Amino acid sequence: MTADAPTARRRSWRTLDTAAGGLALDLGLYSVSALFAAITASTSTLLPHRAWGAVAATGYLVATLAVLVQLVVRRRNPRLVGLPARWAVTGFAWVTTALLPxxxxxxxxxxxxTDxxxxEVLVVEQAGIRLLDHGTPYLxxxxxxxxxxxxxxxxxxxxxxxxxxFGLPRALVDTWWTDARVWFAVGTALALALAVVTLRAAPATLGGDRRREDAALLRGVQAATVLPICALTLxxxxxxxxxxxxxxxxxxLAAAGRPGRAGLAVGLAGALKLxxxxxxLVLIVWGLTRRAGARVAAGAIGLPVVALVPALLVDRDALTENxxxxxLGHGLVTSPAQSPFPGHLIAxxxxxxxxxxxxxxxxxGAxxxxRLARRPPGTAAASALICGYGLLAAIALMPSTRFGYLLYPLALLVWAPALHRPEPAPTTPTPEHLPGRTTSA
Known part of the structure; x- marks a missing residue:
């Protein structure tokens, strides 16, 4: 692969992403999603999926028609169709294809x-009940x-x-709004809103185009919300x-130059799921390039550890079992996560x-x-790319995995272009800050 290959890929993506002011890819996203939802509604063997498809197909179809109208208007007067209209359609699509279902x-x-x-909804709600009654979510x-x-x-x-x-509301009151998915949606909306506000408040890239950066942010939000793999999962x-x-x-937060807060955010995520x-880990390495590794690690490692301590004290064996x-495949039953990726097929x-x-x-993993030791990521965008490709490789090679896990690498890779912001200049790596990296490198 030549040194220009990554640049060529970025140019190809930019060409596709910006065609017709971004509306061409919007049209493809919503129209293909509408087809996927309709097929899911009619053929899926999972009843919750069929119910999602019946509602989401209409939402995606209306969004597709809205983009077609925007394309027609844009041909007559491009100034009448801009990012606000695209944001509005994205918001409508998320409400009708994820929140409404x-x-x-x-x-x-x-x-x-009962269908x-x-x-996983039942598991999380039962975990909330056990946490309230016994002090640990685990049997x-x-x-x-x-x-x-x-x-x-x-x-x-x-x-x-x-x-x-997320299961605690159900432990207190048994009603529709205590369904764990309602609180998953609330948590998702709050975190994404904070991410958008953070990036919008950050200065534009020096010499950069704020409009292009906002368009990249919109695309990143679409990948985390209206993409069917995300909407269906939610x-x-x-x-x-x-x-x-x-x-x-x-x-x-890393792109905005706030390493301590970045560590807290990823630490909260780590307290939820592995x-x-x-x-x-990647963000801690990014922090080391800015002499902020300890500030990132305090939240990134500290919060998951704090979350583990009560369960460890109440019943260590139950924590280990779960x-x-x-x-790792050593429980009384095996995980149903068996999508036909290479790792599962080999296993x-x-x-x-x-x-x-x-x-x-x-x-x-090695x-x-x-790669992290020899060429630590100096920007949040580079960190997102390493995370995206790394998780993609892990999902492909895990013996037990789900197709739905692809939402992580897909969203991370599309999110990366939105992270190009003027972060504080990295310090010169030294052996004491980056073990294994020599000053002559």
Whole structure:
């Protein structure tokens, strides 16, 4: 690959992204999404997914028609169609394809429908009840073994302790607005709003085009909201969306030159789910290039540790069973996360395949670690790209994974162009700040 290859890719993406003032890609996004939602509504074997598709298809279709109108108006007078109109359509699309299905399914579930939530919603709500009653969201191995065989999977809570907070409202009141998805949506909206405000308040890139930066920010928000993989996940399960939104907020704060707050944001995400921990590691390395590694690490490591302490003190074995043994395939039941990615295919089709897949995953992790040590990311945008490609490799190689996990790398990679802001100049790396990196490098 030549040195100009990354530049060529950026130019190709910019050409596609800016065609017809960004409306061409908007049209493709909403029209393809409408088709996907319609197919989901008619063919999915998962009833919550079918219910999402029936509502979301209409929302995407109306958004598609709105973009077509904008294209017609733009041909006559380009000044009449700008970013505010595109933001309005994006907001409408998110409300109708994600938030409305969340409320619809929550109300139907409260009225007695038992097929209006995926298993993770029930797991998080039960974790909230256990946290309130027993001080820990986790059941021990013996308690899980005592459950009927068909319920043992739901006895596991393979999340960090903070995720149980979204289940607390249901532990207090049993009604539609205490559905965990409602609070996932609230947390996601708040984190994304803070990320947008943070980037909008940051100065424009020196010599840069503020309009182009705002357009990149809009595209990043679309990737985290109206992209079907995100809208569907929020409406039917939802636990990944607040984690993703907090990670995007952390990167936005890094781009704005606020390393301490970036660490707090990614630390909150890490207190919810392990997927945020690699992003925390990359941001700590980014902080080291600015003599702010300790400030990032204080929140990025401190908050997850603080969240783990109560569960560790109440029942250490239950914590280990849920957050370590079960995800590693050593629980009483196996995870249903079995999307046909390379890691899963290797693990199931080859003798000793699980060990081979695990070894490949370790090799990929080691390669990323070497990349971070030799060329630490100097900007938030570079950090987002490393996180995006790294998680993409991890998801592809994990023996047990879900197609829905792709929302993380997709959103991170599209978010990266929105992070180009004039951050404070990095300090010169030294051996004491970057172990393993020599001054002659």
């Amino acid at each position: 969340v409320l619809w399914q929550s109300v139907e579930r409260a009225n007695g429908r 209006r939530a995926q298993e 021990g191995r013996d308690a899980i073994a005592a459950l009927p065989p068909g319920e043992q999977l739901l006895g596991y809570t393979p999340y960090q302790p903070g995720m149980a907070m 409406a039917t399960g939802g636990d990944d969306l607040p984690v993703l939104a907090l990670c995007l907020l952390a990167l936005a 997927f945020a921990w690699p992003i925390a 957050v370590l043994r079960f995800p 199931t089709a080859l003798p000793g395949g699980r060990l081979i897949a695990a070894a490949l995953l370790v090799v990929a 390669a990323i670690a070497v």
